[in-house]
Amino acid sequence: MPIYRGVALLCMLVASSAASAQITGGAIVGVVTDAGGGVLPGVTVTATNIATNQAAVTHTNAQGYFEFPLLPAARYRLEAQLQGFQATRVEALELNAGVRRRFDVRLAIEAVTDRVDVVAAAPLVNATTTSLGIVMDQRQVEALPLNGRNFQQLVGLQAGVVNAPSSSTGGRGGIEFNGSPALGNNLMLDGVDMSFGENNGSASDTSAGASGGALINTISVEAVAEFKATGSAFSAEYGRATGGVLNVTTKSGSNQLHGTAFEFFRHDALDANSFFSNLDGAPKPPLRWNQFGGNLGGPVLRDRLFFFFNYEGAHVRRSDAVTGNVPTPLLIDRAAPEMREVLQAFPDTFEPTGDPYVGLHRRNDERRNDEHTYMGRVDVERGQHRLAVRYNYNHQDFFQPIMPPEHPRVFPTRLHNAVVQDNWTISPSVFNELRVGINRSDLNRHHVGTELTPAWISVSGGGLTGLGLPSDIHFMTTTYSINDNLTYVRGRHSIKAGFEIRNVDSKRFQIGLPTHRYNGVDDLIADRPNDIQVIFGSEKPLDTTNYAVYIQDDWRVSNRLQLNAGLRYEYSPPLSGAFNVAGSDPFGPFNNRGEPMFDADRNNFGPRLGVIYDAIGDQRLVLRAGGGVTHAPAQPFFYYDMAYIDPNVPFLATFTENDIPAGLPTAFPFPRSFVTEVAENPSLLPEGFNLSRSVADYDRADEYAIQWNGAVQYALTSRASLQAAYVGSRALKLYSTRSLNLVDPITGERPDQAVGEVVLRENAGRSKYDALQLSLNQRLWNGLALDVYYTYGRSRGYYGPDGTLVRDATVQDPNDIAGSAGPKPGDVRHRFVNVHSYELPTPGFGDSGLARALLGHWTIQGIITWRSGLPINVTAGRDLVGNRRVDGQRPDLVPGVDPYIKDTDGLVWLNAAAFDVDRPLAEGRFGNLPFNALRGPSALTYDFALHKRFDVTGGHQMTLRLEAFNVLNRKNLNNPVSNLSTSTFGQITGASSGRNIQIGLKYAF
DSSP: OOHHHHHHHHHHHHHTTOOOSOSSEEEEEEEEEOTTSOBOTTOEEEEEETTTOOEEEEEOOTTSEEEEEEEESEEEEEEEEOTTBOEEEEEEEEEOTTOEEEOOEEOOBOOSOSEEEEEOOOOSSOOSOOOEEEEEOHHHHHHSOOTTSOGGGGGGGSTTEEEOOTTSGGGTOOEEETTSOGGGOEEEETTEEOOOGGGTTOTTOOSSTTOOOOSSTTSOGGGEEEEEEEEESOOTTOOSOSSOEEEEEEOOOOSSOEEEEEEEEEEGGGSOOOHHHHHHTOOOOOOEEEEEEEEEEEEEETTTEEEEEEEEEEEEEEEEEEEEEEEOHHHHHHSOHHHHHHHTTSOSOOEEOSSTTEEEEEEEEEEEEEEEEEEEEEEEEETTEEEEEEEEEEEEEEEEOOSSTTOOEEEEEEEEEEEEEEEEEEETTEEEEEEEEEEEEEEEEEETTGGGOSOEEEEOSTTOOSOOOOOEEEEEEEEEEEEEEEEEEETTEEEEEEEEEEEEEEEEEEEOOOEEEESSHHHHHHTOOSEEEEEOOOEEEEEEEEEEEEEEEEEESSSSEEEEEEEEEEEOOOOBSSOOBSSSOTTSOBOOTTSOSSOOOOOOEEEEEEEEEESSSSSSEEEEEEEEEEEEOOOGGGGTTSOOSBTTBOSEEEEOGGGSOTTSOOSSSOOHHHHHHHHHOGGGSOTTOOOOEEEEOTTOOOEEEEEEEEEEEEESSSSEEEEEEEEEEEEEEEEEEEEESOOOTTTSSOSSTTSOOEEEEEEEEEEEEEEEEEEEEEEEETTEEEEEEEEEEEEEEESOTTTOSSSOSSOSOTTOGGGGOEEOTTOOSEEEEEEEEEEOOOOOOTTOHHHHHHHSSEEEEEEEEEEOOOEEOOBOSSOSSSSSOOTTOOOEEOTTOOSEEEETTTTEEEOGGGEESHHHHHHTOOOOOOTTOEEOOOEEEEEEEEEEEEEEGGGEEEEEEEEEETTTOOOOBOOOOOBTTSTTTTBOOOBOOOOEEEEEEEEEO
C-alpha cells in the first residue's frame, strides 16, 4: 500500500470518533456602513445556523468588510452590533453550497429601539464570482418530478448543459457542460471525488459500454441537501475538469428530530402504451416499480452533536424495447454449419425487410433493478472546530435484455464513498478546511449463458446489426484523496490557498469471445471475415497519484468593483501498469514492465481571472466577465486495451488473414483454446502472427480547456432576475485514437508487415463551443417559483473527441483527420427548459376546516424541456477503399436530391436515394458526405406533478404525489438508422416512452 494511502486511511480512523457540521457549504460576505454610507470597522457580526443554533462570529476590518467563508449550507440569522448603533438582525438568510452571498448591512445611530429586525432574502444577482451555474436546493431536489428519482437529472436543466447521447464518449453518455466532453467533468460528493470509474459519465447511464444502469445513482435524493453545478470560469479551488464541476451536499441533523418515510409506486395499468407497442398492436408492457425508504436525523447533544441516516431501496421490473436486425431462416440455412448455433441464438420472430436474409425484430423484454442505498452522517461542534464523518454505500443489481434473449447482461455494482472533514476557525480572519475521502466504484458486467457459446459473430455491414456480444468486465476504481483549503481575509483581499492529493487505483479484468466481423451478408455466407478480434483477458492494474496546489485572491477594489484572480497547478504523473512504446514512434520498441507509460506533462498551469462590476451600486445590475484554463488528468480506462501480459500480446487484438501464419484458420470459429493458451504463456504465440498494437503517444500532453464568459444580470424585481451570457470554450489535447498500418488497397499488405493494425492513442482532439445563454429566475412569489433557460449554441469537434474509448469510429480517413471535423454528437443547437412550481390558492369557504383541509396545500410542479434535433452521421457500412477498416466510412451525397423524407407517420426520416455508395466503391475512395451532416427529430417532454399536503397535529405532514412523465404522451422519436448498408436505413426504430404515472406517499415529522 502506498504511504499516501496509508496516511489517508489513518486520518479517517483517527477522526472516526468525531462528528461535524456541514462538510461543504458557502460563504456570506458584506460591508457594514452607517446611515451616510461610511464604512464601519470593528462591528461584531454573527451568523447563526437556525437549524442547529451554531454561531460563527467575526468582526469587520478597516474597510468595513466581513466574511464567513466556511458556513454549512443552511438558513441563517445575521446580526451586526457596534456600540453607539442600533443592532441589526437579518432573519432567514438562505445560503447555498458553493455560493458566496454578498449581503451589506447598514447600521443606524442608537435610539430608543434596541434592535432593528430586517426581513430580507439573499440578493438575486451574483456579485461575487464569474462562474456560471445553478444551485438546486433541497426543495427542488425533493419536489420536482424525477423519472427514477435520480438527482443527476436536475443537472441537465441549466443553460449550456445537455445529456450527451449514447453515441458520445464511447457509448457512455453522461453530461456535457458547454460542449466539453462528458468524461471531462469533476463530480464530487461533499467535496470529495464521486466519479464512477469506467462509466464516469454517470452511474445511472443506460447506454452501452460498461454502464451500470442504476436508478438511484450513488445517493438518494432524500439525502441530498442541494447541489451546485458550475460550468464556466470557476475558481482556482476547483480543477481536474475540462467541462464542469458538480458538487453534491448531503443532509445533516439539526436540533429537532426529523424523519421521513416514503413509497413511490408505478404500474403499467396507470401508463399509456408505448408508441411502437401501439404500432405493432401489442399490449402494454408490464411494469412493477417500487422505490421506498426514509430518513432520520436529529440531535445527540443539543447545539453540539447531530446525526443523520438515510435508506432508499428500489425493486423495479419493467420492459425494455429490444430492436435490431436478425438473420432469417434463409440466411441461417445458407450459413456455414458452424455458425448456425450462434445465429439460432437470435430471435426467430421478425418483420420482413427489403433483404431476404435480414428481418427486423422488435420485442419488449424484462429489465430488472434491485438497489439499496445507505447514507450515515455525524456532525459535531467542538469549539473552533466543526468536524464531520459521512459514509455512503450503494448496492445495485441490474439486469438488461439484449438481442439474444438467452444472454441478458447482468450488472452487479457496489459503490462506496466516505469523507472526514474538519473546519477550523483559527481566528476571525483565518479559516482552514481539511478533507480526507475515499471513493470506490466496483462493477462486474457479465452475460448469462455465454459459457456455452464457442464464439460470436459481429456483422458491420450488409444489413445485420446488433450481432455481437460484449465481453465480460469486472472493473474497480478506488480513489483516496486529501485536500486542504486555507482562507485569509485581509483588508480588501480574500485569499484562499490549498492543495489536493488524489491517488487513483484502477483495476480491470476482462474476458470475451473471439469475434468475427464481416463486411456484408455475402461475406458472412462465404465465411470471409473482414477481421477477427480476440481478448487476451487478464487483470490490469493501472495507478497514479495526482497533485494540485492553488491560490485565489478575490480583491474588492471598491464596493462596486471586484477582481478575482487565481492560479492552479496540477501534476498528474504518468500511469503505470501496462506496456507502451518508449518513444514517439508507434512502431518503436516497448519500455520495460513497471516503467511509466508515457512522459510526464509538467506544464499544467491554470490561471483564472474575473472582473465583476456593480453598475448601479445596489447589486441590481451586475456585469461580469471571466475566464480560465483548466486541466484534466489521464483516465485509466482509456488505456486498458494496451499490452499488459507481454509487449507483443495486446489486451484487445485485431487481425486479418494476412496477419496470421499458416495453420491457424480464419474461418469461423477461431479457437478459444488458442487465446487462453497464449494469455497464460505468451511464448506460445507463433512466429509470424502479427497481432495488432495498442500504444499511446509517449509524448502526450494532458487535456486542457480554455473557458470564458461575459454576463449581464439584472434584478427585475425583489424576487426575479434576468441574465444574458455569452459562453465560450475550447477543449484541447483531448484523448483520441487513430488506426495506423492499415492494409494497402493496391498491394493487399500492410506497410509494416512485422505488425498488424496499430491503434495509436494520442491527445490531439479538440472541441469548440460558443453559445448565447439566457436565464430567468423567480423566487417563490404568491405561490409561484419559476426558472426558465434558453441556449443557442454550436458545438464542434475535431478528431473524434467523443467518438471512442478504444478504436475510433468517427474519423473516416486516418490520414485526413480534418475531413471528419464537424458537429459533436451532443451538439444541440436550440434548447429550452422551464422549471415551475405553483401552490394553488385555497378557495374561500369561511371557517370550514374540512374545506381548508381538502382544498388547501395543492401544488403543481413541472419540467418542460424542448431541444432541436441531434446530429446524424450517415455511414456506408462497408469498406469502400480496401483498407480493411469499415468504421467511419461515409458515402457520397447525391447532388440535387433532398436527403430528408421526415415522414414521422411512416417513420422514415432519411432518403436513401440521396446517398451513393457505389461510386466511391468503384473509384476506391472515401465518400464526400461530411461528418454529422444531418439532423434528427426534435424532442419535447413535459414532466408534471400534483402534490397534496395534509397537515397533521404536532408538525407531522403527509404528502400525496401524483407524477406523470411525458404527461402529454408525446411521440419523441429517436434518430433513424444511419448505416446505409442496412435494409432499415433511414427508418426510425425507437422512441421515448409514453406517459408514465407515478404515485407517491411521503410522511414527514
